[in-house]
Amino acid sequence: AQRVTQPEKLLSVFKGAPVELKCNYSYSGSPELFWYVQYSRQRLQLLLRHISRESIKGFTADLNKGETSFHLKKPFAQEEDSAMYYCASEVGGTSYGKLTFGQGTILTVHP
Amino acid sequence: DAMVIQNPRYQVTQFGKPVTLSCSQTLNHNVMYWYQQKSSQAPKLLFHYYDKDFNNEADTPDNFQSRRPNTSFCFLDIRSPGLGDAAMYLCATSRSASGKGGTYNEQFFGPGTRLTVL
Numbered sequence: 001a002q003r004v005t006q007p008e009k010l011l012s013v014f015k016g017a018p019v020e021l022k023c024n025y026s027y028s029g030s031p032e033l034f035w036y037v038q039y040s041r042q043r044l045q046l047l048l049r050h051i052s053r054e055s056i057k058g059f060t061a062d063l064n065k066g067e068t069s070f071h072l073k074k075p076f077a078q079e080e081d082s083a084m085y086y087c088a089s090e091v092g093g094t095s096y097g098k099l100t101f102g103q104g105t106i107l108t109v110h111p
Numbered sequence: 112d113a114m115v116i117q118n119p120r121y122q123v124t125q126f127g128k129p130v131t132l133s134c135s136q137t138l139n140h141n142v143m144y145w146y147q148q149k150s151s152q153a154p155k156l157l158f159h160y161y162d163k164d165f166n167n168e169a170d171t172p173d174n175f176q177s178r179r180p181n182t183s184f185c186f187l188d189i190r191s192p193g194l195g196d197a198a199m200y201l202c203a204t205s206r207s208a209s210g211k212g213g214t215y216n217e218q219f220f221g222p223g224t225r226l227t228v229l
Contacts, residue, residue, distance in 0.1 A: 043220045044201065044203075045219075049217065086153065097142060097159075097207070097218070098156055098159070099218060100156075101153035101155075102153060103152065104153060
């Protein structure tokens with residue numbers, strides 16, 4: 001079974017500092033990977049997906065198949081980035097878009 | 112705005128008393144999902160519908176059932192809630208990108224229903 005690991009439950013940085021939220025996956029094939037975010041009192045929403053290769057709100061994430069990682073990075077963190085971040089994978093095929101979530105990382109950006 | 116709506120936002124029930132949570136969507140998405148999220152844990156998929164095709168996760172307890180009477184609505188029924196069923200229940204929808212068995216688009220989540228079992 002696929003597994004998604006986010007080793008940091010909590011991450012604190014100061015405004016303007018670089019931030020990296022770590023994510024590792026266990027599936028040996030080619031999963032589709034996502035970062036979802038939940039801001040305070042808001043619903044869970046998609047931040048970015050690896051297949052799009054986009055930068056959203058200054059965040060990027062590169063899929064590293066050798067290290068089975070999909071770390072989320074931003075060079076200069078902002079206070080409004082404070083939120084819960086979930087890494088998720090989708091195997092595809094017959095899995096009907098089933099998402100497997102990591103445990104989540106709470107990011108706090110201090111002024 | 113097109114969206115995913117969950118009612119009620121907070122539900123309190125008694126141990127063993129059946130409860131139904133509802134989800135509706137105006138996105139016209141063909142796939143609907145129910146997740147359970149316990150405190151400080153990741154959302155865990157319970158089951159989902161691809162159109163009317165119901166798909167149960169292997170480890171979803173029999174106590175949990177679901178109904179999807181039409182495209183817009185999906186219900187989660189908990190037949191005999193136990194204390195361990197207290198959680199946030201999230202509904203999500205997506206549109207199949209390439210059909211059954213293919214890769215799907217992003218999932219759109221509702222605000223969740225927080226269930227308390229007394």
